[in-house]
Amino acid sequence: MEVRDLKLDGNAIGGILLELVGTDMTACGSVCAGCGAREEMARLDVYPAAGIVVRCRHCESVMIRIVQGRGRTWLDLSGTASLELG
Amino acid sequence: MVISRGFRGRRRDGPPDRVPPGQYLTDDFPVLSAGPTPHTPVEEWTFSIEGGAEPVSWTWDDFRALPSETFTVDIHCVTRWSKLDTVWEGVSVDTLLDAVEHDAAYAVAFCDGGYTTNLPLEDLTGGKAWVAFGYDGLPLEPEHGGPARLLVPHLYFWKSAKWVRGLGLRDEDEPGFWESNGYHLRGDPWLEQRYWGD
């Protein structure tokens, strides 16, 4: 099985983000801190790894990292310059 | 709690002296990846160790000329699958570190694609770690980290960095890609060191 078959999109993290943020995030705009590209979160590349890695589909840089365990969630948004909510 | 009658999942239990707490056995070899598969041609591949007295680097041919071994180990992924008796071929990290004069206590493995993971030197030496280029009798496939990956089977498998290109020797423990975002700094599966605070 190849990674390009397993790659998902931001729809796949809709549930996690809904639980964390309380609202749908899949339609939210995001800006990549690496290249400035603007996409709805649903259009970002989502890689299932030890945790979840969300990458910009234009420059492939990491925008979001999510680790969940023991009832906690670690959320790294440092690769996301901004999110458009609401 | 809502119990789903008849649900078990695919998990298989195994002998407790081989399967760490909270793990289940698998027969397949799941592919997990933090990003797209890199495809560095071996003609361009190098493995380097920096942070010692002088930087050292091997080309693919240099690397493959080093003494290597075939070995069988169990591997344990933090996502809860374990796979027993996996057969690899690789160069011991001891062999690579022998080429470098250093007094470092820690290392960071760096990889194509930008992934990093940190380890104490103790976990990389004494026959506990390899740079592996073969799996199950064949050259290591790109999806599983080929041409070469770090292999540190006594720790959770996120430490066995795919597409490894070198080690940076450090005086301090420098959290890598996952260790800086929730996963345990060391990751011993027998102590169930999965997350921060474990």
Place this chain on the structure above:
Amino acid sequence: MPSSAVIWLSATVAGIVSETPRVRTLELDVPGWPGHRAGQHLDVRLTAEDGYQAQRSYSIASAPDDGVALTVERLDDGEVSPYLVDEAREGDQVEVRGPIGGYFVWDGEEPDPVLLVAGGSGVVPLMAMARHRARAGSPAPMRLLFSSRTLEDVIYREELDELGSRGDGFEVVHTLTLEQPSGWTGYSRRIDRDLLAEVAWPASESPRVYVCGATRFVDAAADGLLELGYDARWIRTERFGATGS
């Protein structure tokens, strides 16, 4: 968003429909379900007697006014799907969380033509859209391009035939990629640019597009539509990863 969407609700299997040899629909009774939009999905969580849990996402197959139905394809090495397709019986309970998704949704309020492109089980959220269109009496022309391996694998075949025969602007175009019955006059290959050119609305119609299925299928179909002059902003995609089809 209703606050009930962020917690797990208890769901009871109220009905079962066998769709194909590997695909089954579960009709769920979910007290407190806040309602959903066509195209959304939910998360299903199963707990074993010893407390072991597994969780997966499934698209909602039912129209917004028709309760909660999930259509699930059994993946051979699946953790959750073999239970839902082979084991679950009426009266069994699971937990669900949702609805989820504000991007891959179609509410039927605009009259723009809609192209749905489905690969195998990717048809599920698109079927919710087709069912919603029929329920709501939406005038938007809607065309489903549906790729399956064999005729036997075509999920919702009879219902799609019926919807397509109403003459109300809904059409289905099938392609069978692995094996075709004798006398088959439809497409018999994987979706490519030429096939899209024959089936898709011309770019001049500014259609809305929803593509769903295995990741490679979705990426190829979306790229093909871009080559036909479609604007990327018209195309909404949902990747299912690696699927059985």
